[in-house]
Amino acid sequence: MQAPLREQDPRRLGGYRLTGRLGRGGMGTVFLGEDASGRQVAVKVINPELADDEAFHERFRREVTAARQVRRFCTAAVLDARLDGEPLYVVTEYVNGPPLDRAVRDGGPLAGGDLEGLAVNIATALGAIHGAGIVHRDLKPSNVLLSPTGPRVIDFGIARALDATDGPTRTGQFIGTPAYVAPELMHGEEITPAADVFSWGCVVAYAGTGRAPFGGATVPETMRRVMSAPPVLDGLDPAVRDLVRRTLAKDPAERPTVKQLVQALTGEEARPAPETHPTRADPVSGTRPVATAPAPPRPAGGRPAGGRPAGGGPGISRRRVGVIIVAVAAVVAGGAAIGLLNADGEDSGGTKPPSAASSRGSGGKKSESTAPFRDDFGDRPPKTRDKLFSDRFDDEKSGWNNSTYAAWDMAYRGGKYEVQVLPTTNRTTADAPVDDVPDAQLVEAEVKPDGGTGEAGLFCHRHGDLGYAFLLRSDGRARIVKMESGEVKDMATRTATGVRPGRLNRVQAACAADGDTVRLGMWVNGDPVAKAAASDAYDDTTTSGLLVMRPEDDAGWPKAVFDDFSLSSI
Template structure:
C-alpha cells in the first residue's frame, strides 16, 4: 500500500502512536500509517471534525467500536484501540501491507485458481467472524479486502453503522455502502441484516473472477435497476463457484445462505454443493423483486435516480462509486462540503407558513385543530397557499392528516412549480405518487393499496433520498417511487385535497407539518 508524506495539518502523534504517513482518505476521515511505542506498525483512521462535533455520532462510534473489538481476527484486520472521546476521535487497526482486491484486479486482471478461491473462502470466513460478533459490515467491496500474505483480510467493518445510524444521516434514508455491492433491500428501504453482506460477497467474488460486477450497466441508475429486477450475469465464473454465488445473489434475503452456509459449501471441496442444513434452492425468478418494489420501479428509473443517497466506505459524499473498485473523491479534509439545512415546521393552527384562503370553489381554514381544506365535488386538485421556499435534493416531508371525507384524497404536492411537479394522494383505499411534468403528460409512478388496518393511520412521511422517494404511513413503508424527471428537480411543497365524486363536498384536516431539506 503506497504511503504519502504527512500534510501540514495532519497530527504528528495521537495517544501512544506516532504518525508516519498518509495511506488514504475517505469521506469519514483519513487513514495514516503509525507506530506504537513498541515499534509495531498500525493503521489509524482519524475521524473528520464535522463528525467529531456530533455527540450522537461519538456515542454510536463508541458503541460500534466496542462491538467490532469482539470480532475474532479470522481474515479480518484486528481492531486494536480507539479513543472516541479524543478531540479528533480515532480508530487503530492492524496494519496490513498488501494491495486491495480492486488494485490487484485492475493491475493483473481477474483472479484464477487458488487466488480466487482464497478470496472466496477468506472473505466468507471474515463474514462468519463479523456476523458472529453481532456486527454487519454494510460496505463489503474490493477496496475493503486487502490481499495480505496468506489469507485476505477484510477491513472497515464496525464503524459504518456509526455514520448510518445518526439521525442527521438517516433523515432522508441515506445509506452507507457502494451501489454495485448493495442488496436489493438496501435500495428500496428494507431491513439491513447479515444477508446484505452475503449479497455483497457474491458480487465481490464475481468481480474477482471476471473483473466486472454481475449487475454492471452503463449508468449507476441502470445498475440499480438491474440489482432490483435482473438476474446476475455470472458468465466467466467457474462452474463450481457459480451455484453458491448465484444463491448469495438472490433478490429475497430469505433465499440467501448465511455466511456460515457459504463457508460450509466452499470448504466441502465442491463449492457448488449444498450442505444438508442449507435451505433448498429457490427457483429462478426473472424480474424478481417483491411486489411493492416491482410496482415502484417498472419503467421509472432514469439518470441520477440513486446518486446522493449513497455514501461510500463510511464516507458521507454525494456521489456513487462506479462498482469497479474506484470511488468518488470526497471533499478535502478540513474543508467539508456541508450543505445548509432548511427546516419548515408549522402546527397549522394559526397564520404562519400557511394562510387562510376562501374562494367560491374551496377554502383553507386555519384553526385550533389544524388546517381544514374544503372543496366542491369533482375538483381535480386544490392546494392551499404555503411557504414559497423552493427545495431541491434530499428532503423529508412529514404531516398528519385526518377527517378525510368519503371519495376524497389528501394531497401533498412537492417539487412543485406552477402547474408542474410531483403529487402524493392518500385516498381511502389507495396511496399513490404521480408526476405532472410541464408537458402535461400526467402519470402515476407508484401506488399501494390501503385497507382497514390503515384507517386510523394518518402520520404521513415522504422521504426523498436523491430522487428515490419512500412513503410511510405511521412508520409502515408503503411504497417507493423514483423521481426521475430533470424538469421536476426542485420546487415548493403544498397541501391540498382532491374530490373524486360528483355531488359531495370534500374535506380533510392537516396538522403538524415538518419539512427538512439540505441544499448545497
Template sequence: MSGERVIGGYALRRVLGRGGMGEVHLATTPTGGLAAVKVIHPELARDPAFLRRFEREVAAARRVARFCTAPVLDAGIDGDVAYLVTEYVKGPDLAQAVREQGPLSGSDLEALAVGIATALGAIHGAGVVHRDLKPSNVLLSPLGPRVIDFGIAQLVDADSLASQAILGTPAFMAPEQVRGEPLGPAADVYAWGGVIAFAGTGRLPFGGGAPAEVLYRIVNEGPRLDGLDAGLRDVVERAMAKEPRLRPTAQQLLASLMGGTHLTPATATQVVERTWTGPRGLAGPVDGASVRSASVRGPLDVSGTARITPGASAPVQGPLAVSGTARIAPDASVSGQIAPSASGDVRDAAVPSAHGRNALSDKGFPRGGVTRRRWPWVAGAVAVLAVVVVGVVVAPWVWEGRPYTAGFGDSWATGASDGGDARVAGSDYVLTAKPGWRLWKSAPAREPDGGVVVSAKARREQGSGEYGVWCHGSASSGDRYEFGVSGSGQVTIVKRRTGQKGTPLYGPAAVKGATGSNRIVAECADAEAGGKVGLRMWVNERLVAEVSDASDPLGSGEAGVYAAPDAKEALRVRFESFAIDRTKD
C-alpha cells in the first residue's frame, strides 16, 4: 500500500487506540503475521531518561510467560521513534464488553477471574508489577482474557502520585498507590479484585465522581460488591484488603478460585480456554480471514482478504463490509449483502444464491454509503468464527496466488502408526510421537513452484523434544528441511534424507521466549542460479536463523508438521494453525 508507514520493519495498518504513552497500531509483521505496535509519543522518546527506563522495563516485560497475556514480541528505536510490539489479540477490552453487553456471569466470569489471576502470576513471576490493571487492559479473545500493558506504567516517574494518577485509573488503584507508597505485586492483586467486581456487577467498586472523591473512598471505605456470587465475593474481598500484607498472592488467588487446587500456569490457561465462551461475537475487522461456514447477524467488517470457500455456506443477515478484498467462490452460498468500503473491492463475486446480491453501485462503492463499523455479535457460530479469527479454513485452496491455510479437517492424516498417533481435536491437530521416532505429517496441499513460506502455531503438551514445520519435502523419499523448536527454547534447521543422518544447517541455538506456545515460520527459497537454497526461520515474529544449502539442495515439494521426542517419554504437540504461502516478491 502506497504511503504505508513502516517502523522497525512493521507496516502500520490502522490505529487501534490512543493513550497517555502514544498510539497503538495494528501492524503487519515482517513474516506476514499481525501484531500490535505501540508507538511512543515523540516527546517521551526524545527523553534520554525515559529511553533508559524503556529499555529496562521492556527487557523485564519480555521475560513474562505467555500465560493469559499478550506477550511482548519486540521493541526498539527506529530513528527518533520508540516502539513496543506485542501479540495482536482480536477482541474487545473488558470495559467495552461490559458497556455494550452488560456484566459477565457464570462460567465466563469465573474464567475471567482465573485467567487474570494466571496472567498476574506470570507477570509477578518475571519480577514485574503491572501497576495499571484495569478493564481496558484486559482483552477478551476467543480463547479467553489476555492482560496487556504489563510493566508499562513503570516507564513514568514512579516517585510521584501525580504521575501515577495520570497513567493509572483511580477507580482501580490500591490504597498504597493512592498514598504514593512503593508498589508491589499486592497492588495488582487489589486491582484484580476491582476488575472482577466491575466485570460481575457493571459498577465501579468505589463509584464515580471526581477523582479526589474516588481516591478518598479507596483509602477510607470498602468496595461495593453486592451482586457478586458469594464464593467469588469472598475471594474479591480478601484481594481488596486495605493492608497489602493481608491480600493473597496471585498464586493463592488462583488456588482459591479452583477450590484449593494448585494448578500450573499452563493447566490454568487450558482450564480458561475450555470453559470460556466469551462475548457473543467478534470485535472489529477480521484480518485475512477465510470463511467456510458461518451465520452472521449484523455487519462483519473485513480488513485484508476475506474468502468464502468452495462449497461453503455463509448466510449473512446484514452487510459484509470489506476493506481489502473479498473472494467468494462460484459454488459458495451466500445470502445477504456484500458491501465493500470505499477502499475495498469484491472479486469473483458471482453469488449464486437466490437471496444473495452484490451491493455495488456502478462505481464500485456500496449503495447507501460505507457501512458503519460497530461490534457485530455473532450468534450460533461462535466456535466456527473463533476459527475465522485466526484465519484458518477447513477446505484447502488450489494455487492461484492464494495461500493454503488449514483447520486440520479430514484431509490431514489421522490414526495410530508405529511412530505414534495423529488426531484432530476441534480445530487443532495433535501429534503424539513415540520415543525413538520422528512423527511427521504432510499438508494436503503441495507447495507452489518457487520459494515458499510455511508457518504454524504450536505448543508442547507432554514430554520433551522438538517440534516444528518442514518444507521442500517428499513423503515418499523422506527428504525435507526441518525447522524445529525444543521445549528448552533451542532452535534448529536440519536437512534430512532417507537412510542418512540429519545434516544440521543451523543450531541448536537458544531463543528467548520460545518455551511456551510458539509461532514458527520457515522460508524455503527457490534454488538460485548457483544451486543454493536460502533458508530462514522466525519464532514468534523474530528472525532467529538465516542459512543456505548449496549441497544438492531440495526443491519444491510437500510441507507439513512434525514432532520428535528426545527421551523415553512420548512427546505430544498441539498445532493450532498451519499455512503455506508463496514467498513475497
C-alpha cells in the first residue's frame, strides 16, 4: 500500500521522480516513482550500510546484471539500476496489485482454479528466473504481487547479494524469511534451484490455507520445524496437496524440478475407467491410464508453437483461470512442433482420454483391425525417392524445439538432440519440421537410449493420438507398437543382435500406406528386426519424428540422444 514520502526521503533519483513509499525491508526502501514518460516504476534504494560493503557491492552488481536477463512473463522486470555511486538502487516494473499475504489476510485462502492459477504462474516465473542463472532465495507471499493480469514474482536475485561467502547469514542477519526458506540454506549448504521449489511449496500452502506449513511461535521454533518436522497441510486443496508435499522434502534431490511442477500443473487429469483401479501391467503388452492434453497454439507462421502439451500430474484438476492462459501462452510461444502421446490407457472399455492432437489438421482413421503383413520390404530398407528433410542437429535453428523453459524436455546439445520423459507422462514425441509428410516414407536416425529400461526411436503416421512407433532399448530389445487413444499395443517384438550399448545405433523405419493398409518395417544398424501391418487409413496429414517412452512399470526419467535424422519418400 502506498504511503506519502517522508521528509528525509529523496524526491528524484536519476531520471525517476519519486512519488510515494511502497515498503521497507532488510535491504532498503521501495519507492513508487515515474520515469520521463510518466510510466510508474518501483525503485528499491539499498541501505547505505550495505552499499559501503565492497563484497556486497560486487555481488549486487553481478546479481542485478543477471536479473536484467530474466524474461518478463510472470515477473516484475528489472528496468534499470545504479550499480556505482550513492545510493545504489534497482528500478523494476510497478505491479499494481496487493501482495499475496495481504490478499489472503483480507480475502481468505484460495482454492480450486484460483489456487492452481497462482501456483502455475509462480512456477513459470521461477522457470524464467532460473533460466537466467539466478536462484531467488527469498520467495515468500510478500514477494508475489497479484496484478490484474495474474501473479508476478518480485525481488528475484537481490537476496543473493546479501549472502556472505561463509554461510547464509551476514552480521547476524538471516537471509530470507524462515518460514519459507529451504533447510539447506539454514544449514549453510549449497543453494540450488531446488531451494526455490521448497519455497514455492510453502507459498502455495500459505495461499491455500492462510498459514505457513512450518510456522512456529518463534523464529527458532520455525527453523526447527523447517529442518526436521513434516509440513502441516491440513485444509489445503487436495488437487495440489500431494504435489506441494513433494516440494517440501528435506532433501533437495527428492523435490520435483520447476519443469516438473509446470508439467503437473498444466496437465489434464487422467480419466480412470469406471469401477476399476490401475494395476501393474505386463511390461510388454500391458496398459495403464494417463492423461492427454490439448495441442499447443499455432503461431502466425502456420507451424505449431513450441512446447509439448503437458501430461497430467497425479490429482491435478482441470479447473483453470485466465491467468494460467496468459502464463502458459508466454511459456510456449515461439518454437517448433512438439507433440505428446500420453501413456497407456486401461484396456478395459473405460472412458478414453481426449486426444493430444497435433495442430497439423484433423481427419479420422477408417479402420482399426490388424491385417496380414505382405512381405514387400525385404531384408533391406526400401529404396528412397526424394529426401524431404535431413538434420545433423548442428544448427539450433533447423526447426526442432530448443528451449530451456520450465515446460520443455528436449533440446539441441553438443551437436546432438536430446529428449527426456518427465514423471508426469510416459512418452514424449517431437514432430519433425516437415509440413507435408508422404504416405510412403522412410524415417531414419541415429539413436542412443539411456542405459535403463527406457525405449527410444521413431514414429510415423501420427494423427491425433494414433500412430506407429519403432522403439529400441539399450539391451537390444526392439519393437513396433501401435499408439491409440492413450494405449500402446505391441505389433512385433524382437531382439536386435547388433546393437552397440552406450553408442548411437542407426534405426530405420518404413511406413507405407497402401489403400486401407499401413505396412511397417524396422531395421537396426542395417539388419532387419521387425515387420507388421495394420488396416488404418487417414483423411488428412500425419506427422513423423522422434520419440522416447517409459515402460509401464518404471518410475525412471528415460532420455535419449538423437543424431543424423532424415525423412524420405519411398
